[in-house]
Structures are given as structure tokens and as C-alpha cells.
Amino acid sequence: MKKKIRWVGRALVFLICISFAFVFLMPTVLTITNSFMEKSEIAANYGIIFSSLSSGSKTFVSEEVNLKFIPDKVSFSQYKTALIMSPDYLLKFWNSVILVVPIVLGQLLVACFAAYSFTRYRGRFKEILFFFYIILMLMPYQVTLVPNFLVSQWLGVYNTRWAVILPGIFAPFAVFLLTKFMRRIPFSLIEAAKLDGAGEFQIFRQVCIPMCRSALYSVAILVFIDYWNMVEQPLILLENVDLHPLSIFLSKINSTEAGLAFAVATVYMLPTLFMFLHGEEYLVEGITYSGSVKG
Amino acid sequence: MKTKSVRAKYEVREKLTCNTFLLASFSGVLLFYILPFCVVMYYSVTSADISNHSFVGLDNFKTVINNNAFRLAAKNTLTFSFTAVPLAVILALGLALLLESKIPGKSMMRTFFLSPMMVPIASIVLVWQVIFDFNGTLNQFLTQWGLDKIDWFKSEYGQIPIVLMFLWKNLGYNMILFMAALNNMPRELIEEAQVDGAGRLYCFFKIKVRYLSPTLLFVTILSLINSFKIFREVYLLTGDYPFESLYLLQHYMNNMFSALDYQKLSAAAVLMAGAMVLIIAILFICESIFGKDVEG
Numbered sequence: 001m002k003k004k005i006r007w008v009g010r011a012l013v014f015l016i017c018i019s020f021a022f023v024f025l026m027p028t029v030l031t032i033t034n035s036f037m038e039k040s041e042i043a044a045n046y047g048i049i050f051s052s053l054s055s056g057s058k059t060f061v062s063e064e065v066n067l068k069f070i071p072d073k074v075s076f077s078q079y080k081t082a083l084i085m086s087p088d089y090l091l092k093f094w095n096s097v098i099l100v101v102p103i104v105l106g107q108l109l110v111a112c113f114a115a116y117s118f119t120r121y122r123g124r125f126k127e128i129l130f131f132f133y134i135i136l137m138l139m140p141y142q143v144t145l146v147p148n149f150l151v152s153q154w155l156g157v158y159n160t161r162w163a164v165i166l167p168g169i170f171a172p173f174a175v176f177l178l179t180k181f182m183r184r185i186p187f188s189l190i191e192a193a194k195l196d197g198a199g200e201f202q203i204f205r206q207v208c209i210p211m212c213r214s215a216l217y218s219v220a221i222l223v224f225i226d227y228w229n230m231v232e233q234p235l236i237l238l239e240n241v242d243l244h245p246l247s248i249f250l251s252k253i254n255s256t257e258a259g260l261a262f263a264v265a266t267v268y269m270l271p272t273l274f275m276f277l278h279g280e281e282y283l284v285e286g287i288t289y290s291g292s293v294k295g
Numbered sequence: 296m297k298t299k300s301v302r303a304k305y306e307v308r309e310k311l312t313c314n315t316f317l318l319a320s321f322s323g324v325l326l327f328y329i330l331p332f333c334v335v336m337y338y339s340v341t342s343a344d345i346s347n348h349s350f351v352g353l354d355n356f357k358t359v360i361n362n363n364a365f366r367l368a369a370k371n372t373l374t375f376s377f378t379a380v381p382l383a384v385i386l387a388l389g390l391a392l393l394l395e396s397k398i399p400g401k402s403m404m405r406t407f408f409l410s411p412m413m414v415p416i417a418s419i420v421l422v423w424q425v426i427f428d429f430n431g432t433l434n435q436f437l438t439q440w441g442l443d444k445i446d447w448f449k450s451e452y453g454q455i456p457i458v459l460m461f462l463w464k465n466l467g468y469n470m471i472l473f474m475a476a477l478n479n480m481p482r483e484l485i486e487e488a489q490v491d492g493a494g495r496l497y498c499f500f501k502i503k504v505r506y507l508s509p510t511l512l513f514v515t516i517l518s519l520i521n522s523f524k525i526f527r528e529v530y531l532l533t534g535d536y537p538f539e540s541l542y543l544l545q546h547y548m549n550n551m552f553s554a555l556d557y558q559k560l561s562a563a564a565v566l567m568a569g570a571m572v573l574i575i576a577i578l579f580i581c582e583s584i585f586g587k588d589v590e591g
Contacts, residue, residue, distance in 0.1 A: 010396060010397065010398060013393050013396050013398055014398040014399070014400075016393060017390070017393055017394060017398065017404055018400065018404065020390065020408075021403075021404040021407035021408060022407065024407050024408050024410060024411060024463060024466070024467065025407040025410050027411070027414060027418075027419060027422040027463070028410045028411070028413070028414050030422055031414060031418045031421075031422065046425060065425060065428070065430055065431055065432055065435060067425060067426070067432045110319050110320045110323065111320065113316040113317070113319060113320065114316065114317050114319070114320030114321070116313070116316055117313050117314060117316040117317035118317070120313050121310050121313050121314070126317075129317075129321070132324075132329075133324070135572065135575070136324065136328055136329075138516060138519075138520055138571065138575060139568060139571060140520065140523035140524075140545075140567065140571065141523070141524070142523070142526075142544065142545045142548045142549075142564065142567065143332075143564050143567050143568045143571070144328060144332075145548065145552065145564070146331070146335050146338075146552070146557065146560055146561060146564055147327070147328060147331030147332050147334070147335055148327070148331070149552075150331045150334055150335075151326065151327050151330075151331050166323075166327065167327045167328075169323065170320065170323030170324055170326075170327050170328070172320075172324060172328075175320055199309065199312065200309050200312040200313045200316075201312060204316070225412055225413065228415075229415060229416045229527070231416065231527040231530065231531065232526075232527065232545075236549075236552065246415075247415060247416060247417065250415060250417035250418070251416070251417040251420055251531040258421060261417065261418065261421055262418065262421070265414075265415050265417060265418035265421070268415045268417075268418075269413055269414060269415055269418075272412075272413035273413055275413075276409070276410075276412070276413050280406060280409070283409070284405070284409075284471055287468055287471045287472060287475075288471060288472065288475040
């Protein structure tokens with residue numbers, strides 16, 4: 001009897017979890033499947049919400065909105081429009097790449113050295129400094145908005161890509177996370193390398209970095225996801241709309257061309273999707289390590 | 296004696312090399328964050344007159360605090376954060392506890408829960424519009440059940456879809472953090488307590504929650520930070536001037552920025568930073584009192 005109750009309980013838990021999980025997955029699936037719908041189908045399904053979808057044409061618009069997951073007819077027409085007919089999207093995609101890749105690489109490079117320094121020879125000054133980094137990391141973007149703007153003007157990089165890239169490179173998040181990882185490296189290992197006559201730089205390059213390879217990857221994924229979706233920074237630091245990344249541009253076509261928006265969003269999702277599927281373990285590891293402020 | 300001094304010299308040199316590693320990051324942080332923030336603090340106590348930045352004390356702060364738009368924004372931001380953050384923490388903990396039990400397909404579910412992280416913000420906004428628009432899917436359901444339609448984004452209910460979006464985006468991340476913490480829980484302790492006849496509730500509140508307290512602290516802080524990031528979505532959904540219930544502090548600051556009113560903006564930024572430091576300090580103190588005998 002008791003065994004049976006336990007079994008029923010477990011089944012119930014499973015049902016709850018799996019239904020929750022599907023609810024969470026739904027918007028992602030919706031974006032992907034709807035990107036394969038034809039323009040007319042999108043207009044028919046969502047025309048009542050985005051009235052401009054069907055204006056002028058004599059397409060059928062259903063009275064009610066139709067949240068549909070499976071397209072009537074799989075078509076690549078939206079992709080064709082997005083990728084071949086209008087070079088704008090590819091250009092914006094390139095803008096995103098050219099902003100985000102230097103930030104991720106730069107932040108990792110700077111953070112590697114800083115984290116190593118925070119790990120070795122921990123003095124009082126450094127502990128206070130590290131605490132500063134944490135506080136800084138926790139500040140909402142609006143607090144750093146004016147500082148970023150001021151600096152970009154001092155340096156004369158306002159309205160150029162550097163205005164976004166430079167503050168990104170020195171953002172403290174990666175330093176924090178990598179320090180967490182590095183502090184777990186057994187001290188004896190470093191001491192052993194030292195006895196073998198290795199200098200600090202050698203220890204850093206030949207002991208520390210190889211041991212942190214998975215950590216670097218997980219930090220890279222987290223930083224990438226964050227900046228790939230940035231909105232505020234370009235809006236404030238890049239007056240020139242031509243330099244804006246796709247993350248902002250995408251939202252502008254939502255109401256006018258929803259179908260296209262789904263296709264472009266799917267394309268935009270590809271890099272994160274790839275990183276996600278390829279490195280989910282690292283991602284989870286990265287999140288896990290971010291979990292302890294102390295230590 | 297001589298060898299010792301050579302060794303000491305070596306140590307000093309190595310320490311110096313090690314500290315220079317910090318130089319790039321430190322100067323960057325100084326230049327891009329700390330120094331400009333000092334300037335912001337300076338702005339916040341001077342007058343807007345460009346010819347002579349005269350000291351005006353707390354006048355800017357007074358103007359900002361007495362400003363109706365700021366008050367509305369602060370109220371809305373507080374309401375949002377104080378609903379969304381506790382929900383995100385509690386629900387994520389609940390999910391993590393559920394996923395602790397022996398059920399199949401756990402890793403798949405974990406992937407599903409993390410999937411919101413990779414969806415571009417613009418398409419989240421698109422999906423939310425489809426669901427919560429006046430003619431959207433949700434209102435369709437409501438009318439089917441004979442209820443009145445609600446214009447979600449343009450009513451006092453405006454925060455509900457945003458809270459749901461926040462939960463959808465953040466539960467997975469928080470859940471992973473809790474799952475990791477639960478994994479590191481000393482099993483023997485719980486088993487011993489159970490042998491001693493402790494009930495399930497006792498085990499949960501007196502043992503698990505205590506051991507989770509550092510994680511609880513961190514998840515709370517993280518959710519708080521992310522609750523400020525939801526502005527991106529709200530902005531893309533509703534623009535510069537949304538309905539009253541969705542006018543957040545960030546809207547206020549962005550609009551100050553567009554109006555080039557740096558004095559008020561700086562005062563608001565300093566207030567916000569101060570509030571954040573205060574909240575973080577309170578959370579840290581709570582954690583150190585609550586979880587002090589389990590530090591290890």
C-alpha cells in the first residue's frame with residue numbers, strides 16, 4: 001500500500017514537472033515553428049493583433065487570434081526575404097557579431113589575469129577591491145548609464161562601436177566568476193609548480209589556464225548571452241542607427257512584419273542555440289559556480 | 296641568511312608580477328565605472344547651470360524625490376521587484392525540490408527550463424504580445440469562460456504579464472543554483488534527523504533551508520538584479536511612455552537622459568545606487584545571522 005502511494009506521488013511530481021517544462025519551452029518552439037509559416041498564414045493567425053499585417057491586401061484574417069504551433073504548409077519564404085531579399089538584417093546581424101565578440105574575448109582576457117591576481121596573494125586591499133567588483137557587478141545598468149556616457153565622450157568614442165565595446169570589456173562579471181573558479185584550484189599544485197622554478201606568469205599560463213578551460217567556456221557562454229541581447233547600451237551610446245545590433249532592430253519589425261520577425265529571431269537564436277546545445281554542461285557549471293558570493 | 300634574503304626578494308618580485316596582472320582590469324574599472332561615478336556624484340550636488348557649477352547641496356535630490364513621475368516610477372519598480380523576486384526565489388526552490396525526487400527525464404527538463412535564456416528579447420516580446428494583447432490568446436480564453444476581456448498592458452494589471460515574463464526567464468537559472476546547493480547538502484545530517492524522528496517539515500525548515508541560506512541570499516540578489524533588467528522587455532513592449540502601472544524607474548532615467556537633465560538623472564542614479572547597496576547590505580546581514588552556525 002505504502003509503496004503504491006509513493007509511486008502515485010512520484011507520477012504526480014513527474015506530471016507537474018513535465019508540464020511546467022513544456023510551458024517554459026513553448027515560446028521558443030513557437031518562435032521557431034512560426035518562422036516556417038507563409039506571410040498569409042501569419043496574417044491570418046495574428047492579423048487581429050498586428051493590424052498592419054493585413055492592411056491593403058485581401059488576405060483572410062480570422063476574427064480570433066490563432067496561437068498555432070504547426071504551420072499548414074512549411075515554407076522558407078520568410079527566410080528568403082530575411083536573408084536574401086533584404087540585406088539589412090544580415091548587416092545588423094554582423095553589427096551584433098562585431099560588438100559582442102570583442103566584448104566576450106576582451107572581457108575574458110582581462111578577467112583571466114585579474115582573477116589570477118585575486119586568487120594569489122590575497123591582501124586586505126585586494127579583498128576590499130574584490131568586494132567593490134561584486135557591488136559594481138550588482139548595479140543595475142541605469143546606474144552606470146551616465147558614467148558610460150560621460151566616459152565615451154571624454155574618450156571621444158561616443159557614437160562609435162568602441163563606446164559599447166570598451167565598458168563591456170572591463171565589466172566585472174567575468175572577473176568575479178573566474179575568481180570563484182580559480183580559488184578552487186588546489187594550492188599545492190601551484191606550490192609544486194613554484195618549487196619547480198616556475199614564475200608567476202608560467203604558473204598562470206601552464207597551470208591555471210589549462211585547469212580553467214571549462215570555466216572559461218562557461219563564462220564565455222554567460223557573457224555572450226547577456227550581450228547578445230543588449231538593448232540599453234546601444235540605445236544610449238550609439239546615436240547612429242546603422243551601428244545598432246539586431247537585438248534592437250528586431251523589435252522594430254515586430255508589429256509590421258511579424259512573420260519576418262519570427263524568421264529573423266530564429267536566425268538570431270542560432271548562435272545561442274548552438275552554444276547551448278554544445279555546452280549545456282558548461283553553462284550549468286557556470287551558473288552553479290556563480291551561486292556562492294562568498295568563498 | 297643570504298639565501299633567505301634572495302628568497303624574500305624573489306617573493307616580492309613574484310608578488311609584484313602577480314599584482315600587475317590586476318592592472319588592466321583595475322584601470323579599466325577605474326576609468327569606466329568608478330571615476331565617472333564620482334563625477335555623477337558631483338553632478339548630483341551641483342546646479343544645472345553650466346557656466347558655474349555651484350554647490351546646491353541636496354536640492355537635486357529634493358526635486359527628484361518630490362517629482363511625481365519619480366514617485367510613480369519608484370513605486371512601480373518597488374511593487375514589481377517585491378512581487379517578482381520572492382516569487383522567483385520560492386518557485387525556483389519548489390521546482391528544485393520537486394526535481395530532487397526520482398523521476399525520469401530530469402536532464403531534459405533542465406534543458407527546457409533553461410531554454411528561455413537563449414530566446415532573443417524581441418521574440419519574447421512578440422510572443423507576449425500574441426498572448427496578452429487585447430485580442431490575444433489569453434483574452435480569448437477569458438471570453439470563452441464568460442469573463443471580461445482585460446487590456447493587459449494598458450490597465451492596472453499591467454505588471455502581471457511582466458511578472459510572468461520575469462519568472463519565465465529566470466526560474467531556470469535560479470533552479471540550477473538551488474539544485475546545486477541541494478546536491479551539496481550533507482545527506483547524513485538529514486538521515487540522522489529522520490532517524491531521531493524529525494518530521495519532513497522540520498527537516499525542510501530547520502536543516503535544508505539553513506544550509507541553503509547562502510544560496511538563498513545569492514539567488515535573491517541575482518533575481519533583484521535581473522528584476523531591473525526586465526526594463527528591456529517593458530521598453531520594447533511599450534516604448535518611452537507606457538501605461539501608468541508600467542512606468543519604471545528606468546523609464547524615468549531614460550527620459551531624463553533624453554531631456555539632457557543630467558543633474559536630476561545623477562541624483563536619481565545616486566539614489567538608486569544607494570538603495571542597492573543598502574538592500575544588499577541588509578540581505579548579507581540577514582544571511583549571516585540566519586546561517587551563521589552552518590558556515591563551513
